[in-house]
Amino acid sequence: MQTDDRGVSLWCEETDEDYRDQAALGTGAPGGQLRAAWDPSVSGRRVIQRLLHVEERYAPSPLYVGLIQQEPQRREELAKWTLEVCCDCGCDEAVFPLSVSLMDRFLSVTLSTPVLPYCLAAACVLIASKLSECDNITSNALCAAAEYNFLPANLREMERVVLATLRWDTAAVTPQDFLPHFLASLGERNEEDSTTLRRHSDTLATLCACDSRFLGASPSLVAAASLNCAFRGLGNREHSRLHPLSSTLADLCQADPVVLQYYSEMIEHALRQRLSNRPADKGDEFEDERAGTPTDMREIDF
Template identity: 85%
Template structure:
């Protein structure tokens, strides 16, 4: 057994970053060309969902921060969209983006003021999230390049230390993407859609919610359930009675009232139509069709 001391500080060298950059395969995300472990049904079910529901409250941003951001959401939403673009361009795993935004919101919730370079903060949160979610994390050089060298790798590593110290190293937050596979597994016997397609659409909608401050402060479980509910409605493979039963099951899983779930589902559909149209949603268009035109991937939404 190795008895050498192990440091938890962010002490990677430039050589370490270069080695990882050489091994990383663009577009392959966490696997870097390796195979993922298969889904294990033994780690799913109501027990796991209950645990996630219990833990998610711990990582909620403060009500004061939520109220301040929702008064002037433009800068926060712009930062979240930039974070999404960086994660997509660098081929990060799908879990990196929502965790990065959660870290940004939690840091700002404590600090209540943005650092000199907000993009350095966002990049530091992507770096932390990548280390938690990927076996071959993104490099500081790649993040600096994504920000057009608005900051240097040394600045990024110092900001990473500040984020970790501010959050007391409690960084493994619960996100909507943590709930989605468990909700899908719970609906397995009651739905007809392809799992991969439904998951992809739900991930897209949940990512859109992370970029929209109107959903800031909503429990991740509710965002996940509402995103999945919208995806089910958008695919259009179920009748009204089946959709009602699926919605009822989702409301039960996230421990929310059915009316609350439907309200957030309608909010997501309105936000989606706004993204697709590139402007404010026309009220007449909202009543034209109750079904959401859920896109097949992130590229169809104008983030």
């Protein structure tokens, strides 16, 4: 930013070299994009209350939830494929949960799977990427990920169908929207601990997005339960501190502490199931262990 005798100029003089330096230091987003620093002024109870009010607007219908939970295979297959595509293409962490939310909301309205289901999942990834990233994923990359079972023209048409069905209301609230605000409200001052907790709880929230048993839970409850499991799974906090933390999380998401505990145990059970699906030489050692939180999504066999 330049300054002169007349005051402050808004002319920015960042160069490509500055962006490369940021990427080398690990302070930039994937692909060399720069991220804004966390602003404490946009956190706190007021923001959480607003998110809690808005999240109800994007909940799938109870009818859809009931139908999917009776036969969850196809929906979970699409969610796992969506996660694989987002990971392989290096998408921002916000893309996957928003993609699944868009897909669930579309299916909640139509109550029928389109002829090209993977085209629907890819269209939701494309929309979410456009909302969340500066350099969005391309239609050609999505077609290649689906082994060209559909063409870019099919993808663009499906994108228009999804947008029309949802009336262009696509900026849904996801569990990942709550996580930084919950962490800030808990007062975790150690930056390294906060980063680790955020990464682990994001992994668990992603696990929930792939599991249809959590489809009827609100994003705030999933976020609070994931963070609660992350606190317990890391094992670096005294037992006497865990109960107050759980109570605070229940208060933040406006849920009964018993309900929060129930969903936390559901997440741990789901995690144990995923870990037990590993190859036999690794699966046996996890069978009788208490659930922990892996470093990232790549350590869970989705």
